[in-house]
Amino acid sequence: MGGVPASRITQFVLGNKTDKFPVMLTLNSIEKCMVRHNALESARITVNRAMEKKVGATNYRVQIRVYPHVVLRENKQATGAGADRVSQGMRAAYGKIVSTAAELRPNQIIMSIETTETFIEQAKSALRKAGMKIPSPCKVNVGKAS
Numbered sequence: 659m660g661g662v663p664a665s666r667i668t669q670f671v672l673g674n675k676t677d678k679f680p681v682m683l684t685l686n687s688i689e690k691c692m693v694r695h696n697a698l699e700s701a702r703i704t705v706n707r708a709m710e711k712k713v714g715a716t717n718y719r720v721q722i723r724v725y726p727h728v729v730l731r732e733n734k735q736a737t738g739a740g741a742d743r744v745s746q747g748m749r750a751a752y753g754k755i756v757s758t759a760a761e762l763r764p765n766q767i768i769m770s771i772e773t774t775e776t777f778i779e780q781a782k783s784a785l786r787k788a789g790m791k792i793p794s795p796c797k798v799n800v801g802k803a804s
Contacts, residue, residue: 660755665726666699672706673719679772682803684723685785687762691794694759695726698768701788705769708784718773718781724766726758762794772803 685701702722709718731753736745762768769788771781782798789796 662729662755663757665695665758667695667702667722667726668699669702670722670725671719672702672721673709674716675719677716677719679719679774679803681775681778681781682770682772682801683778683781683785684767684770684799684801685789685792686797686799687766687768687792688764688795688797690764691762691792692728692730692759693724693726693762693768693792693794694730694757696757697791697793698722698724698726698760701769701791704791705771705784705788708787709771709773709781712780712784713773713777717777718771720769720771722769724760724762724768726760728759728761729755730757730759732756768792768796 702720705720709720733748733751733753735741769785771785773781778800782800785798789798
């Protein structure tokens with residue numbers, strides 16, 4: 659296969675990793691889609707920044723629940739003058755490895771935030787902002803942490 663590019667996601671668990679929290683909010687995908695690793699990293703940064711500013715670093719835990727396993731390939735086409743003489747067209751068009759992505763099923767949890775009852779609205783807002791970075795429409799669910 660050659661080399662698989664490294665994932666941009668640096669951490670999968672952020673915030674307070676030791677405490678137990680009573681409330682869990684989740685960001686769920688509505689449709690089936692592929693999410694590239696840089697979109698997941700962007701959503702993670704958005705959630706963490708919003709929660710850290712609004713509630714403080716010790717009052718929440720964010721967890722990324724998907725991993726970008728799927729390898730994306732691209733058959734690059736030559737452009738410009740003389741490209742028709744250089745390009746191979748569809749011959750051996752398997753492509754070079756470009757990126758990785760996570761495959762989402764409908765209603766799959768993308769990320770979750772565990773927090774207390776007082777910070778539910780802030781967590782909802784943070785997950786809504788992170789949902790903007792995901793290509794599929796997303797919804798926020800609130801429930802009890804297990």
